[in-house]
Amino acid sequence: MSGRAERKAAAAARHRLLPGGRLAGPMPWIIAIMMFVTVLAAAAGLGLGAAVQSMRADLAGRASVQVVEADAQARAALAARTLQALRAAPDVRAADPVDPVVLADQLRPWLGEEAMNGDLPVPALIDVLLTPGEAGPKIDRLRRLLADLSPKLRIEPHAAFLTPLAGLLSALGWLALGAVLLMMLATAAVVVLAARGAHDSHRGTIDVLHLMGSTDVQIARLFQRRIGLDALMGGALGFVFALLVILLIGLRLAATGSDLLAAIALPMRDWLVLLALPVAGVLLATLTARWTVLRALGRSL
Amino acid sequence: MSAIVQFENVGLRYGLDSETLSDVSFSLAAGGFYFLTGASGAGKTSLLKLLYLAQRPSRGVIRLFGEDVVTLPRKRLPGFRRRIGVVFQDFRLVPHLSAYDNIALPLRVAGMKEEEVDAPVAEMLNWVGLGDRGDARPATLSGGEQQRVAIARAVIARPEILVADEPTGNVDADMARRLMTLFEALNRLGTTIVVATHDLPLMAQVSGAQMMKLDRGRLADPTGILRYPPRPQDKSG
Numbered sequence: 230m231s232g233r234a235e236r237k238a239a240a241a242a243r244h245r246l247l248p249g250g251r252l253a254g255p256m257p258w259i260i261a262i263m264m265f266v267t268v269l270a271a272a273a274g275l276g277l278g279a280a281v282q283s284m285r286a287d288l289a290g291r292a293s294v295q296v297v298e299a300d301a302q303a304r305a306a307l308a309a310r311t312l313q314a315l316r317a318a319p320d321v322r323a324a325d326p327v328d329p330v331v332l333a334d335q336l337r338p339w340l341g342e343e344a345m346n347g348d349l350p351v352p353a354l355i356d357v358l359l360t361p362g363e364a365g366p367k368i369d370r371l372r373r374l375l376a377d378l379s380p381k382l383r384i385e386p387h388a389a390f391l392t393p394l395a396g397l398l399s400a401l402g403w404l405a406l407g408a409v410l411l412m413m414l415a416t417a418a419v420v421v422l423a424a425r426g427a428h429d430s431h432r433g434t435i436d437v438l439h440l441m442g443s444t445d446v447q448i449a450r451l452f453q454r455r456i457g458l459d460a461l462m463g464g465a466l467g468f469v470f471a472l473l474v475i476l477l478i479g480l481r482l483a484a485t486g487s488d489l490l491a492a493i494a495l496p497m498r499d500w501l502v503l504l505a506l507p508v509a510g511v512l513l514a515t516l517t518a519r520w521t522v523l524r525a526l527g528r529s530l
Numbered sequence: 531m532s533a534i535v536q537f538e539n540v541g542l543r544y545g546l547d548s549e550t551l552s553d554v555s556f557s558l559a560a561g562g563f564y565f566l567t568g569a570s571g572a573g574k575t576s577l578l579k580l581l582y583l584a585q586r587p588s589r590g591v592i593r594l595f596g597e598d599v600v601t602l603p604r605k606r607l608p609g610f611r612r613r614i615g616v617v618f619q620d621f622r623l624v625p626h627l628s629a630y631d632n633i634a635l636p637l638r639v640a641g642m643k644e645e646e647v648d649a650p651v652a653e654m655l656n657w658v659g660l661g662d663r664g665d666a667r668p669a670t671l672s673g674g675e676q677q678r679v680a681i682a683r684a685v686i687a688r689p690e691i692l693v694a695d696e697p698t699g700n701v702d703a704d705m706a707r708r709l710m711t712l713f714e715a716l717n718r719l720g721t722t723i724v725v726a727t728h729d730l731p732l733m734a735q736v737s738g739a740q741m742m743k744l745d746r747g748r749l750a751d752p753t754g755i756l757r758y759p760p761r762p763q764d765k766s767g
Binding site: 246433434436437438439440441442443444445447527530 | 582583584585586604605607608609610611612616622624625627635636639640
């Protein structure tokens with residue numbers, strides 16, 4: 230018999246020691262459901278984490294300077310001087326005035342058509358892109374620069390606007406990752422129950438194997454192999470379904486056209502983390518089954 | 531001949547009941563053939579359980595192969611159990627395994643390569659007259675056939691001690707004689723045989739065998755001296 234055929238025959242003989250085929254019990258289906266939920270929760274956590282990071286990266290280096298001057302001519306003159314000063318500042322990579330037409334479009338839903346006819350003084354805005362690095366000290370230096378220039382200038386770091394939202398997204402992300410941990414714990418608990426049940430229902434076979442000189446490890450291997458295979462099939466099934474759902478949600482998010490929602494994306498590293506989940510699930514189930522059966526066997530002679 | 535089994539003042543108690551075995555002391559020589567007899571409930575099965583390491587005694591000392599197995603660490607028990615073949619009174623065949631796989635179990639447990647398993651299993655199946663029933667599950671075998679599978683399973687790994695609890699209880703006289711002939715053949719090859727039985731004619735059939743009689747948990751001969759000590763010349767060949 231060739232080595233491969235022999236291994237196959239030995240594996241078949243080992244499989245016969247425990248009755249019931251693959252996918253015979255509820256175990257693979259339970260693990261499939263748990264893996265489905267785990268992967269979705271992990272994707273949500275990672276996606277929200279990525280969104281928060283992207284948002285912080287985008288916003289941390291940006292600020293808006295408002296020129297709050299009621300007189301339109303004076304406002305235009307001050308805006309020009311401010312722009313010049315900002316462009317000369319070492320902390321500023323770029324400074325661009327916001328087009329009044331764009332500003333008018335953004336204000337129209339709240340102030341109406343009449344708001345832009347010149348009667349209502351609307352501040353001029355300058356978008357500032359800071360040089361890379363810690364933004365806080367740069368904002369402080371720019372604030373001093375603008376104060377020296379005119380008391381009618383205000384600078385608002387963009388990060389300040391969206392910090393509460395970023396905090397919420399971050400909290401939701403951590404919540405999702407907590408759910409992943411809880412699902413892993415629940416998977417381990419299910420495996421413990423399944424392994425105990427299998428151990429009890431095969432007690433007669435185990436006793437016979439023991440009396441023939443089987444070691445605890447030999448017997449535990451039978452159970453860990455069976456439960457590991459169940460976890461592999463259930464995990465793969467759950468992962469594939471979760472993947473389909475994630476792809477569908479991705480398409481939906483892209484269809485919204487929202488920059489904020491579009492930031493909820495999974496980079497390659499996160500896909501690898503998701504791919505590792507079923508592998509981790511199989512390892513967890515296998516090791517938990519081994520530990521459970523060895524503990525149960527340790528109580529017998 | 532050196533002692534392969536030694537019991538010294540062994541007592542066995544299940545829970546809070548009175549002792550099932552009390553002050554049992556005896557010594558079995560390596561290569562001997564022993565019958566264990568006694569009325570039902572005398573403690574034969576309990577004594578055999580101590581012998582094949584399914585149970586630890588409540589007191590006393592048991593030495594197997596020269597080592598004290600009462601205090602033996604649990605992890606060392608499998609090594610000792612592989613040297614003992616057991617024919618259980620209730621056969622204890624694995625119900626979902628075929629006759630072939632049941633007989634092959636001790637070889638697989640011992641880690642024998644799969645290619646080396648087939649020949650001895652086929653030989654044992656033929657020997658117990660079940661050559662054409664290797665694929666049969668225990669539930670489809672008669673009581674006698676199951677017992678033959680159990681015996682084949684117990685002897686296939688050539689154990690140093692063979693323990694059989696009423697091995698001829700479910701077989702006809704012809705098969706009982708054939709089983710005894712097998713046991714004698716194994717005994718001639720050096721295996722120590724311990725058979726619990728009520729069957730006096732069967733005992734008389736084995737020349738040179740010794741007998742231990744249990745009476746309400748005690749050896750009937752308190753000196754531990756067994757009847758019909760084995761004669762070395764009976765063991766040659």
